Amino acid sequence: MANTLAIVILFASLGAVASQAPAAAPTESFQGSSPSDISSPPAAAPSDTFGSSAPGPSPEGSAPSTSTPPSAMSPIPPPSAGTKLRVGFYRRSCPRAEKIVRAAVWKALSKSPVIGAGLIRLHFHDCFVQGCDASVLLDPTASNPQPEKLSPPNFPSLRGFEVIDAAKKALEKVCPGKVSCADIIAFASRDASSILSRGRISFRMPAGRLDGRVSLSSEALQFLPPPFFNLSQLIGSFKAKNLDVDDLVVLSGAHTIGVSHCSSFTDRLPPNPSNMNPAFATMLQRKCPANPNITNDPTVVQDIVTPNRLDTRYYTNLLKHNVLFTSDAALLTSRRTTRKVLQNAFIPRRWERKFARAMVKMAAIEIKTAANGEIRNMCRVVNN
Ligand code: HEM
Ligand SMILES: *[C@@H]1O[C@H](CO)[C@@H](O)[C@H](O)[C@H]1NC(C)=O
Numbered sequence: 001m002a003n004t005l006a007i008v009i010l011f012a013s014l015g016a017v018a019s020q021a022p023a024a025a026p027t028e029s030f031q032g033s034s035p036s037d038i039s040s041p042p043a044a045a046p047s048d049t050f051g052s053s054a055p056g057p058s059p060e061g062s063a064p065s066t067s068t069p070p071s072a073m074s075p076i077p078p079p080s081a082g083t084k085l086r087v088g089f090y091r092r093s094c095p096r097a098e099k100i101v102r103a104a105v106w107k108a109l110s111k112s113p114v115i116g117a118g119l120i121r122l123h124f125h126d127c128f129v130q131g132c133d134a135s136v137l138l139d140p141t142a143s144n145p146q147p148e149k150l151s152p153p154n155f156p157s158l159r160g161f162e163v164i165d166a167a168k169k170a171l172e173k174v175c176p177g178k179v180s181c182a183d184i185i186a187f188a189s190r191d192a193s194s195i196l197s198r199g200r201i202s203f204r205m206p207a208g209r210l211d212g213r214v215s216l217s218s219e220a221l222q223f224l225p226p227p228f229f230n231l232s233q234l235i236g237s238f239k240a241k242n243l244d245v246d247d248l249v250v251l252s253g254a255h256t257i258g259v260s261h262c263s264s265f266t267d268r269l270p271p272n273p274s275n276m277n278p279a280f281a282t283m284l285q286r287k288c289p290a291n292p293n294i295t296n297d298p299t300v301v302q303d304i305v306t307p308n309r310l311d312t313r314y315y316t317n318l319l320k321h322n323v324l325f326t327s328d329a330a331l332l333t334s335r336r337t338t339r340k341v342l343q344n345a346f347i348p349r350r351w352e353r354k355f356a357r358a359m360v361k362m363a364a365i366e367i368k369t370a371a372n373g374e375i376r377n378m379c380r381v382v383n384n
């Protein structure tokens with residue numbers, strides 16, 4: 001019965017997909033960076049039923065400098081005109097910049113793949129607060145004792161800071177003062193996406209961000225959606241950052257990797273009511289204390305099936321009610337988002353493209369200008 005309904009909705013969705021395909025084409029211009037340095041080459045791409053054939057490989061760094069930013073389709077109003085991100089931004093000022101970041105990410109992930117999840121989340125948490133400006137990296141100081149980093153959504157769960165530090169250190173040796181910490185985060189999240197998807201999600205990341213000088217714990221609480229948000233609240237948080245419902249559903253797919261602390265979802269474990277799959281809830285109850293606190297708050301993997309693979313498993317888990325958060329389950333509380341979940345679950349190649357596009361869109365939120373930004377010397381402190 002439930003299956004029949006799902007299939008009916010899926011077919012209804014496919015009609016919508018087909019009719020949307022041409023509109024999506026213009027933003028498919030950022031192409032895969034060569035995945036040659038990924039240990040296992042990506043499997044052959046499944047045939048693409050919806051046109052907009054994947055562009056052929058193109059050497060890194062030869063991107064057209066005038067390429068239209070991906071935000072062209074759904075424009076992000078420039079908060080302060082003038083700062084435009086560009087693919088290949090460092091081609092002259094630091095030609096090896098992207099390779100150096102990638103090497104740092106690769107090194108970290110080969111030791112511990114889950115750090116890739118940390119880097120992707122770091123990018124999200126950076127961009128939603130003060131825009132993509134590396135404000136999330138700033139350490140507490142006497143004059144700013146409560147930066148974003150120490151805010152409950154970020155502390156102690158946010159991770160990957162050491163990878164950014166390592167990349168910055170390597171970059172400062174080769175081209176001091178040229179590459180912003182905000183761009184390092186954006187490149188690192190792109191590289192982590194590519195590595196954890198085994199090259200299936202590979203895309204160009206426009207750059208030219210500047211680092212901010214403001215970082216407030218209170219703003220992290222204000223702008224980062226908590227796991228207990230319902231659908232209308234989630235849509236509201238994303239809309240505040242010029243991201244739409246499709247971006248919400250597509251980017252939530254990142255919960256196919258990484259971990260969560262028990263405290264983020266105990267509100268959905270028995271005896272509290274939730275529509276979590278009972279077997280899944282029982283498994284979680286075995287791993288989590290009834291009342292987690294800061295000294296006793298274990299983590300569990302978000303995707304019990306393929307925890308370190310950036311794939312569409314999140315959506316199939318979601319359809320089985322095997323997801324952790326209210327915010328995950330919320331995606332099935334409207335017909336419109338349910339349809340999107342089904343599309344993403346059943347058409348992986350399309351989700352992969354959408355994820356790449358949504359990451360680039362998120363990476364363009366509220367970019368700083370020369371008036372309020374700088375290129376930090378050290379990612380953890382503002383310049384003097
Ligand atoms: C839609 C609203 C979202 C909510 C409410 C949410 C909430 C959360 C929470 C509570 C955790 C677990 C933190 C912990 O307890 O350790 C988490 C983990 C994670 N989230 Fe989200 N998230 C959202 C959207 C996103 C987006 C847009 C991305 C990236 C594109 C993302 C990527 C991740 C990743 C990769 C992890 C695992 C991190 C790790 O293992 O270090 N999330 N999220
Ligand atoms: C979501 O929560 C808000 C605040 O509690 C409430 O006003 C709203 O009606 C809720 N929306 C849905 C769809 O439940």
Ligand SMILES: *[C@@H]1O[C@H](CO)[C@@H](O)[C@H](O)[C@H]1NC(C)=O
Nearest residue numbers: 289290291292293294295296
């Ligand atoms: C945290 O919970 C554990 C038991 O789950 C308890 O022994 C400990 O005292 C608690 N710590 C704090 C700081 O409340």
